[in-house]
Amino acid sequence: xxxxxxxxxxxxxxxxxxxxxxxxxxxxxxxxxxxxxxxxxxxxxxxxxxxxxxxxxxxxxxxxxxxxxxxxxxxxxxxxxxxxxxxxxxxxxxxxxxxxxxxxxxxxxxxxxxxxxxxxxxxxxxxxxxxxxxxxxxxxxxxxxxxxxxxxxxxxxxxxxxxxxxxxxxxxxxxxxxxxxxxxxxxxxxxxxxxxxxxxxxxxxxxxxxxxxxxxxxxxxxxxxxxxxxxxxxxxxxxxxxxxxxxxxxxxxxxxxxxxxxxxxxxxxxxxxxxxxxxxxxxxxxxxxxxxxxxxxxxxxxxxxxxxxxxxxxxxxxxxxxxxxxxxxxxxxxxxxxxxxxxxxxxxxxxxxxxxxx
Numbered sequence: 001x002x003x004x005x006x007x008x009x010x011x012x013x014x015x016x017x018x019x020x021x022x023x024x025x026x027x028x029x030x031x032x033x034x035x036x037x038x039x040x041x042x043x044x045x046x047x048x049x050x051x052x053x054x055x056x057x058x059x060x061x062x063x064x065x066x067x068x069x070x071x072x073x074x075x076x077x078x079x080x081x082x083x084x085x086x087x088x089x090x091x092x093x094x095x096x097x098x099x100x101x102x103x104x105x106x107x108x109x110x111x112x113x114x115x116x117x118x119x120x121x122x123x124x125x126x127x128x129x130x131x132x133x134x135x136x137x138x139x140x141x142x143x144x145x146x147x148x149x150x151x152x153x154x155x156x157x158x159x160x161x162x163x164x165x166x167x168x169x170x171x172x173x174x175x176x177x178x179x180x181x182x183x184x185x186x187x188x189x190x191x192x193x194x195x196x197x198x199x200x201x202x203x204x205x206x207x208x209x210x211x212x213x214x215x216x217x218x219x220x221x222x223x224x225x226x227x228x229x230x231x232x233x234x235x236x237x238x239x240x241x242x243x244x245x246x247x248x249x250x251x252x253x254x255x256x257x258x259x260x261x262x263x264x265x266x267x268x269x270x271x272x273x274x275x276x277x278x279x280x281x282x283x284x285x286x287x288x289x290x291x292x293x294x295x296x297x298x299x300x301x302x303x304x305x306x307x308x309x310x311x312x313x314x315x316x317x318x319x320x321x322x323x324x325x326x327x328x329x330x331x332x333x334x335x336x337x338x339x340x341x342x343x344x345x346x347x348x349x350x351x352x353x354x355x356x357x358x
Contacts, residue, residue: 016046045100052093107208108174121200126155128185129202138334145169178343187311210278223247
């Protein structure tokens with residue numbers, strides 16, 4: 001068993017106690033929110049460290065009792081049974097603390113921008129993109145997060161050709177980040193009279209929502225074009241409708257936003273642009289860190305087929321960790337924890353192995 005770093009754990013406990021004292025002094029609201037955020041980040045690991053140390057002391061007492069020749073047979077038997085229980089608890093706490101000490105993704109606590117686009121499969125792909133969006137909406141609602149649509153392009157028979165939304169709340173990106181990739185669906189379309197199963201797909205991209213302090217966008221690096229948004233046949237949808245297209249010249253990233261308010265369009269487009277550029281920087285840094293080996297679950301490859309939703313069999317398979325669940329109905333209703341939690345656990349296990357090897 002790898003030794004836990006006592007110095008680092010001491011620092012965390014001291015910092016936690018300092019935050020506790022500062023919050024008790026009644027600072028102004030802004031300072032309190034900042035302190036409370038850090039306090040919340042440390043709370044779980046400090047609780048585990050304290051319990052680990054208490055159990056370590058308890059184990060030392062039991063070891064001493066068992067080593068004492070004067071301990072009678074009945075007490076020895078009780079001590080042996082208790083020691084087995086304490087050692088089991090210590091092993092679990094040791095693993096938990098190791099995971100909590102792993103390097104944190106700086107984006108984990110951020111809100112996210114969710115982009116879903118219909119892929120191969122025509123009308124059915126757009127319907128599936130709609131299903132995925134509703135699935136994520138329900139999952140967000142269960143977690144107390146707010147979903148707000150930035151832009152959408154509806155499919156001809158329902159669903160979406162493309163939909164972009166913000167998912168706001170604490171820890172959103174940590175839960176959503178493994179959803180990026182190609183999602184495949186196998187089912188019989190309502191228009192299919194022969195009962196044949198069709199395969200179609202939608203692409204999901206999840207980007208951490210970036211603040212201005214995360215990524216600087218210089219005015220000279222962007223070109224902003226405004227235009228009248230038009231509908232089918234070139235007719236204006238509405239005389240007040242407008243669209244904004246922002247091009248980031250150094251990278252070639254283009255964001256188009258079309259709503260009624262041109263001012264809001266620009267703000268929304270900048271929000272998406274900032275997230276995409278921030279994500280590009282994160283991907284580049286991840287690739288540099290993982291030149292020789294990659295943590296596959298966290299690769300974020302948008303072209304990778306990550307999951308299949310098979311409706312005839314009621315089955316969902318995540319191909320990255322060979323996970324198969326026969327609860328498709330519940331998953332489509334937003335019950336995603338049984339899919340997401342194993343992905344997080346697998347990522348943490350791989351990261352722990354990398355740290356030990358490195």
